[in-house]
Amino acid sequence: MDELAVEVEHLSFSYKENGPKVLDDISFSIKKGDYVALIGHNGSGKSTLARILAGLYTEIEPNSLLRIFNMSYDVENSSKIRGLIGIVFQNPDNQFVGSSVRDDIAFGLENRAIDPSKMDEIIEKSAKEVGMEEYLDQAPENLSGGQKQRVALAGVLALSPSLLLLDEATSMLDPKGKREILSLVKERKKENPDLTILSITHDVEEAAMADYVLVLSKGKIILEGTGEEVFSHEKELEEANLDAPFAYELGKALKARGISLSSSLEEDTLLEELCQYSSKK
Amino acid sequence: MPIQFEKVSYTYEKKSPFAHDALKGVDLLLEEGKTSAIVGKTGSGKSTLIQQMNALLNPTEGKVIIGDFINSANKKERSKDLFSLRKKVGMVFQFPEYQLFEDTVEKDVAFGPRNFGMKKEEALQAAHEALRRVGLDESFDKRSPFQLSGGEKRKVAIAGILATKPSILVLDEPTSGLDPASAEETMALFEEIKKDGTTLILVTHDMDLVLKHADQVVVMEEGEIKKVCTPEELFSLSLEEYSLDTPKVYRFAKKAIEKGIPLSLEGLHDVSSLAEALCKALRKEKK
Numbered sequence: 001m002d003e004l005a006v007e008v009e010h011l012s013f014s015y016k017e018n019g020p021k022v023l024d025d026i027s028f029s030i031k032k033g034d035y036v037a038l039i040g041h042n043g044s045g046k047s048t049l050a051r052i053l054a055g056l057y058t059e060i061e062p063n064s065l066l067r068i069f070n071m072s073y074d075v076e077n078s079s080k081i082r083g084l085i086g087i088v089f090q091n092p093d094n095q096f097v098g099s100s101v102r103d104d105i106a107f108g109l110e111n112r113a114i115d116p117s118k119m120d121e122i123i124e125k126s127a128k129e130v131g132m133e134e135y136l137d138q139a140p141e142n143l144s145g146g147q148k149q150r151v152a153l154a155g156v157l158a159l160s161p162s163l164l165l166l167d168e169a170t171s172m173l174d175p176k177g178k179r180e181i182l183s184l185v186k187e188r189k190k191e192n193p194d195l196t197i198l199s200i201t202h203d204v205e206e207a208a209m210a211d212y213v214l215v216l217s218k219g220k221i222i223l224e225g226t227g228e229e230v231f232s233h234e235k236e237l238e239e240a241n242l243d244a245p246f247a248y249e250l251g252k253a254l255k256a257r258g259i260s261l262s263s264s265l266e267e268d269t270l271l272e273e274l275c276q277y278s279s280k281k
Numbered sequence: 282m283p284i285q286f287e288k289v290s291y292t293y294e295k296k297s298p299f300a301h302d303a304l305k306g307v308d309l310l311l312e313e314g315k316t317s318a319i320v321g322k323t324g325s326g327k328s329t330l331i332q333q334m335n336a337l338l339n340p341t342e343g344k345v346i347i348g349d350f351i352n353s354a355n356k357k358e359r360s361k362d363l364f365s366l367r368k369k370v371g372m373v374f375q376f377p378e379y380q381l382f383e384d385t386v387e388k389d390v391a392f393g394p395r396n397f398g399m400k401k402e403e404a405l406q407a408a409h410e411a412l413r414r415v416g417l418d419e420s421f422d423k424r425s426p427f428q429l430s431g432g433e434k435r436k437v438a439i440a441g442i443l444a445t446k447p448s449i450l451v452l453d454e455p456t457s458g459l460d461p462a463s464a465e466e467t468m469a470l471f472e473e474i475k476k477d478g479t480t481l482i483l484v485t486h487d488m489d490l491v492l493k494h495a496d497q498v499v500v501m502e503e504g505e506i507k508k509v510c511t512p513e514e515l516f517s518l519s520l521e522e523y524s525l526d527t528p529k530v531y532r533f534a535k536k537a538i539e540k541g542i543p544l545s546l547e548g549l550h551d552v553s554s555l556a557e558a559l560c561k562a563l564r565k566e567k568k
Binding site for chain 2: 040041042043090144168171172174175176202204241242243246249250253254256257258259267268271274275277278
């Protein structure tokens with residue numbers, strides 16, 4: 001059987017006692033080494049879920065089950081689990097704590113009481129992994145949003161997490177910054193196939209890249225499966241305020257005009273099929 | 282109200298070793314009642330340019346004429362009435378929801394009109410009108426802005442600007458961080474406001490947004506205007522030179538043309554117009 005990185009069963013959560021349920025009886029699991037995308041509209045409960053997984057909110061409702069690498073957040077295990085998880089948040093300005101790139105990456109290492117004599121080496125290695133080695137002594141105000149997110153990622157990677165949570169890590173960035181972060185994450189994943197990634201996003205193009213997609217709407221998981229499976233449920237997606245990827249939308253628009261192709265999520269596949277269509281007489 | 286830039290330059294920390302030319306001799310006309318998109322990479326001078334529009338910055342050379350207000354490098358020529366200028370030019374900064382501060386939604390939205398001299402009752406009335414306009418009903422009036430979702434907060438922040446009834450709206454990345462449906466709603470709202478003759482200035486990296494909503498695009502690079510044209514003209518060019526992204530629709534259309542599908546780029550602005558054009562092209566080929 002596949003090893004599971006995350007197991008969630010009947011998870012419910014509200015911020016206030018008897019308040020509205022932000023998460024309502026959610027169940028899902030994530031296999032070790034998978035890249036999973038969680039998509040949902042603004043206010044769907046995505047970020048709350050990320051924070052619960054990261055152990056930032058521990059007051060989940062009784063009967064809820066949450067296990068990360070076969071451990072639950074109890075007194076004995078919580079610091080152990082936190083040691084396995086790295087999280088990158090949405091706003092690059094909210095998580096830059098150091099006065100320079102070097103200090104910022106060191107912050108996490110200091111918290112974990114890493115031997116200072118080894119720190120420099122780790123810092124330089126992680127900065128190199130995200131392409132920020134030239135900026136080690138720069139202050140945050142001299143960096144662009146994309147660069148700050150790369151530093152945040154370096155700070156997290158320096159701790160070699162087993163589960164990486166990206167909480168809308170690209171949504172405040174411009175298209176170039178977005179691509180930089182995504183290709184970095186893909187690269188890291190390639191080099192470390194055991195790394196499990198949960199990316200929370202409303203960028204459907206990014207979600208189409210993942211191994212598995214979960215769709216959250218109003219605190220419930222309404223769809224799950226591979227990208228193609230999930231994006232074929234247009235009605236549910238529309239109700240959940242989400243779009244389908246561009247290629248899928250275009251395929252649909254062509255179908256409505258009498259040109260039926262397979263429902264691919266890849267633009268190039270769609271284009272290939274169009275060419276074949278035009279050469280068929 | 283139109284905005285006219287005449288040979289505008291701006292240097293940060295002038296007369297110091299850190300002097301940096303952010304704008305270099307900009308000549309530009311932003312027409313009344315139109316949507317002008319300002320694009321260019323980070324550091325190209327977009328923010329410095331928009332800050333000249335409500336005199337948050339004064340040019341170090343040249344002048345900006347906003348309606349009857351003159352924001353000039355020459356102090357003698359410079360208009361004094363900042364109050365009415367700022368009333369006319371509404372700025373929606375990036376992530377405006379971070380600027381919410383009052384304990385109820387209606388008070389937060391009424392803050393602008395109150396500041397511009399309206400009486401409390403009047404200001405609340407203006408706030409309610411603006412809130413209805415952005416699609417938030419009465420049930421939101423007395424709620425705390427901090428208990429709303431991200432999309433709702435953004436709407437409250439926008440209502441706060443609309444309540445002062447500006448005739449120019451400057452929008453800095455108005456849809457970033459919003460889910461697709463909320464983003465669409467927000468842009469539809471601005472299109473609606475434009476119908477009253479409001480001039481819209483849209484600063485963005487999102488070329489799909491530019492293609493869909495702008496009448497005119499201003500491309501900036503290192504403090505200079507590189508190009509002013511329609512979105513269609515811009516996107517039919519090779520964009521690498523300007524380090525801009527190609528909108529999805531154009532990216533696909535250009536690839537299709539490369540593959541030999543005889544597609545016309547004219548009139549493409551969204552998925553359905555692309556599908557229409559592809560159908561036409563394919564049928565033509567079959568005959």
